Amino acid sequence: MRLLLTCAGIASSLFAPAWVTLLFMGALALRYPAWEVLLIGILMDYLWMPDVLYSLPLFTITAFILVWGFEPLRKEFLLS
Numbered sequence: 001m002r003l004l005l006t007c008a009g010i011a012s013s014l015f016a017p018a019w020v021t022l023l024f025m026g027a028l029a030l031r032y033p034a035w036e037v038l039l040i041g042i043l044m045d046y047l048w049m050p051d052v053l054y055s056l057p058l059f060t061i062t063a064f065i066l067v068w069g070f071e072p073l074r075k076e077f078l079l080s
Contacts, residue, residue, distance in 0.1 A: 001031075002031075006036045009021060009024035009025060009037075009040045013044045014047070018048075021040065021059070025037045025059075025062070028040075029063075029070045029074075030070050030073070030074065031074070033071070034067065037066055038063045038067060040059075041063030041064075042059075042060050044059035044060075045058070045059045045060050
């Protein structure tokens with residue numbers, strides 16, 4: 001399941017709208033302690049960032065928030 005979500009997240013970062021990628025990132029971060037979320041966020045910023053010097057890496061920042069923000073919730077309610 002983890003590999004399927006990761007592959008779907010990477011494919012959605014290439015071919016789907018941004019909100020689909022956010023759904024896969026959220027599903028991965030909610031269910032697993034997934035470093036893959038950070039890689040998907042970096043990939044999204046690398047592919048779709050308009051200018052490297054003046055724009056914020058929003059997907060990477062969102063990935064950090066998802067991974068570390070869902071950590072207490074995952075430890076409390078879900079089994080990894």
